[in-house]
Amino acid sequence: MLYTWPMATSGEVARPAAPVRGSRRSLGSQRTPAGDFILPVLSIGVSLLLWEAVSRSGVISQQDLPSMTASFGELWSLAQTREFWANLGYTARGWGLGLLIGTALAVPIGIVLGSSELAARAFRVPIEFMRPIPSAVLIPLLFLTIGANLRSELFLASFGAFWPLLVQTMYGVRDVDPIAIDTARSFGVGRFARLYRIKLPSAVPYIATGFRISSTVALILAFTAELFMGTPGLGQAMNFATSYGLNDQLYALALATGFLGLAIHFLTSSLEKRALRWHPSQRSETP
């Protein structure tokens, strides 16, 4: 029935030896702006040195893993060539145009489908089926039909970029606060004006997120098209390096592609953050 309350015996008091520390996430952790800058730089530096050490020590042969200095050295040499920058430009072009076309198609269609419940439902099944298809599977088909050229690359990139943005736009337009809409209607605001003044601005964060996702997809597909079909660009250069066993170049190109990806990601994330500034609640990607 009633359980007795044991008076704390001396052994149960906070053990004097080891003070109970709270989660290290507490306010106590020092936060210095200098630290925030130095630590990441240090971290990068250490891993680069590690790379150098692992390669030079022969744990993984230098053939398979060129040293950090060799790879960056090669990258530097490449950067002196016009060809490298041309390739970079081609990949960026594939990404940019693919993303542009995809956006130009996805956003208007998304708005139309998002505004009309009937239209959204009518096309729900086809969209749900097309969405999960990895665009890369179309590469052999494109190769055999359109051929190994820019058009294929652009088709691929825009096809891939289209779907995430379409879905995000649809969701963004539909997810408007119904109270805002009802208020507008009660004030006699017309249908088009409602769309333009309320639904669209409220959909912008979703579209911005979709844009970032589509951008990632577009870059991957542009590169993949180059790698597998041989259209000009970094992917093709990598294909070349692979075929001729030029591992230094291979690593250098991978580094370069990584930096390109980083730059693009930074660009689209910044855009996304700006669009989200006014809508702190709407941040997650669609289900």
Added chain:
Amino acid sequence: MLEIKSLGKTYGSGENAVQAIADVSFTVSDGEFLCVVGPSGCGKTTLLKCIAGLLAPSRGEVLLRGRRLTGPPPEMALVFQEYSRSLMPWTSVRNNVLLPLRHKKLSRDERRRLVEEALGAVGLTRFIDHYPWQLSGGMQQRVAIARALAYQPSILLMDEPFASVDAQTRADLEDLVLQVREEFGITILFVTHDIDESVYLSDRIIVLAHAPTVVKETLPVDLPHPRDQIETKELPDFAHLRAHVYRLVRREQQPIEAAPVQPAAVAER
């Protein structure tokens, strides 16, 4: 049993330093129901967190049975104001109450018994397998109290636990706490801004001053036990005590225009 000696807490340093608590000292006796009252922003929550061992004080110390606290001690249980945020929504009421018991050296049956008895004591046996969010606010706070009880602490710390529930529920919960104290004989340190509540519940009241935050006065509450929501509150002594505390607190409440800098208000949480 519990000694708070010259406790002080300052956040930040240099120019941006915010003093939440200046110098607070008092003691809590075994089995006592002690209320701490003060105007808003005087650092009551900070005080409680320091006493509970969750925050390290900047000055002074907290002694539990003569030993200095360096972290949350095993004999204390804390009940927060925001009950819904202190309960785990992904599991049942039973498992919520069970959480603090899991690391105690008890057998499975004993744990089960403690959980069921604690929930029985707060009247929630029927809801033992519900999710917390399926319950009303008052019931969720009962779950939090049951969790504290199952832990078998010698001291229960409560931080404005009934501030977020409606008046009716609050009255029920107040009586629950009194009843629990009767049944289990625990010491209770209760922080509140509700003056009526503090007089109704306590054996002793500590009134805090504001900017700087120190103990302004300590009042014994000699009202008869058992307390009753209607009868106790009809007593003239109740009215006197209440008025006295009110005056103390009101004098402390600075109008916002008069004092341009309110550092303690910022530091409350």
Added chain:
Amino acid sequence: MTRRTYSALAVALEIAVPLAILLAWQAWTASADNQHFPTPTTILEQFRELWLFAEFERHVLPSLIRIGAGFGIGVVLGVALGIPLGLWRRARVLAMPHIEYWRAMPPPALLPISVVLLNDIGDKQKITFIAFFCLFPVLLNTIDGVRGIEPTLLETARSYRVPARERIRRLVLPAALPQIVAGMRTSLSLAVIVMVVAEYFSSTEGVGFVLLDAKNTFRMGPMWAAILLIGLLGYLLNLLFLLAERRALAWHRGWRAATPD
């Protein structure tokens, strides 16, 4: 129009539109008679011939195993790394530059390197490659999930002296789970495409290989059958995942509905 007519119309459209698309596709391919675009019926025939069940064991199974293993390993690593990084700011600051770099790297760019580095084009290379890229969405989401945990919950656990291991197992992990699961969903679709690309690049069997082989031998039948299979795979895996998620996170929906933000 009335509510009922509206619903009826919607349902009718939901059925009619996909059907219409299919029929149009069939009609167009039949009349165009282009060898690159066989009719849907032909594709289905090829699909049945190949995957049910002649080549299932030889190609589909290895691909599925690779997806499964790569996804599994990626998720486990993502969560295992994400929890400490979510809890400890300093660790996060140190790890962030690396995470940011690798998550932005297009997976195909590392394909040749993965072959060269691991000296393998079999399961080892494939699974490692898939796991590596599945890691990141889960990792990032875990970090977000952990960081977003209700501070009062953590404080409560601290006040009850719940030891760190228990805290992580019973508090941090369940609290971050909705977010983690969102990351897992992304990783799953990533796993499919990364697998295909990896097999297409260098493999001796697998669905991606079938795709490559079909291209090399100019056989459209197997190519389309492979395309259909991969699309179906992505769809089914996503569906299964959604069902599992629904069960695992039933509490989450109820809780969100009951709690005003």
